[in-house]
Amino acid sequence: MKYSARLALALCFMCCTLLWGCSGKKSSEVDHSGPPRDNTPQVLTPSADGTVVFDNDYASIDASNQSQGYIMVSYSGSCEKVKVQITGPDQNTYTYLLTARNEYTTFPLSSGNGTYLIQVMENVGGDSYVVSLTHDVDVQIENEFLPFLYPNQYVDFHADSQAVAKGSELAANTWSDLEVVQNIYNFVIKNISYDTEKATSVSYGYIPNVDDTLTSGTGICFDYAALMAAMLRSQNIPTKLEVGYSGDTYHAWISTYIDETGWVDNIIEFDGHDWQIMDPTLAASNDSESVKKYVGDGSHYVVKYSY
Incomplete structure (x- = not known):
């Protein structure tokens, strides 16, 4: 993903994570009569099992777990890019x-079942690349949510991640996934500040580090979304890190799946009765009425990629 300095700066002011006002049911409306939900982290671990591999002297594509919604790629050549x-x-x-x-x-298989073309490409100068390894992979995913529960290059976490531990802490004493989303959302918008300097200097190919974001308490839109996605996925709540456009600005946010509602898309909030469009990165930097006015009916937002 390519961030110019101006785009990245605008992006981070416009993408304060994703669930602004995602307040879920009001606490008085949630049934707390039974035991709380289990907040034990459920971290799925990708593996290159070597049962389905396409390779050459330079690269390897391991598709052993395509049914789990991901493939793994390794490169051992000498090309820098x-x-x-x-x-x-x-x-x-x-x-x-x-x-x-x-x-x-x-890497996630975000487009569901069907045939995927996987290509590993080496730079030969400037913006020119040649294909060093290519193969088609027929994919049948066991569960549509799996690509958005496993970690991947952009939402990278493991059982010992600080983000996983924090997500578990925030999910304690909750009775529904919606309450977990609310707690994690509120924590992120209150405790992670927008990093203007980083936004102006971030380079092409930037990859979020969720534990660095949590430790530093700062980040750009991509960081906000990756941190929330990691916390929610580790609580077995399917979450998409989405990248696209907010107006003319390249932007990152999340969509999450709630059993009672389905996919909560297009940067949403729940006011206790109705779902409305919302934008968390905006929420971290602006008052709620300003965010609502900008977000409007969601027409400003166009999803391009889901990770």
């Missing part, structure tokens, strides 16, 4: 920088 392109059955192409060497990186 390497990209992975994944084109799904919807013909939407996702392009990633592959920065790790001689180890596998996880």
Whole structure:
């Protein structure tokens, strides 16, 4: 994802995470008669099992767990700039920088079931790349939510992550997923400040580090969304990190799945009775009425990628 200085700056002022006002049912309306939900972290761990592998002397695509909603790619060549392109059955192409060497990186299969074209591409100068490895992978995902429960390159966490521990803490003494979303959302918008300096200097290929964001208490839109997504996924709440446009500005937010409601898309809030569009990064930097006015009916937001 390419952030120019101006776009990144505007982006971070416009994307304060994602669930502004996602207050869920009011506490008086939630049934607390039974035991609270289990807040034990449920962290799924990707693995390159080696049962379905396409490789050559430079790269390897491990599709052993395509049914879990992800593939893993490793590069062992000498090229400094390497990209992975994944084109799904919807013909939407996702392009990633592959920065790790001689180890596998996880990429989600975000477009559901069907045939995916996986390409590993090496830079040969300027903006020119050549394909060093390519293969089609037929995908049948066991559960539609799996791509948005596993960690991946952009939503990267593990059982020992600070973000996972914090998510579990925030999910304690709650009786519904909606309350968990509310607690995590409120924590992030109150405790993570927008990093203007970072926004003006962040480079192409930037990858969020959720524990760094939590520790520093600062971040840009991408960081806000990745941190919330990691916390929610580790509580077994399917969450998409979405990237697209807010007006003319490149922006990141999340959508999450609530059993009673389904996918809460387009940056939403719940006021206790109705779902409304909302934007968390905005929520961290602006008053609620200003955010509501900008967000409006959601027409300012266009999703391009879901991770």
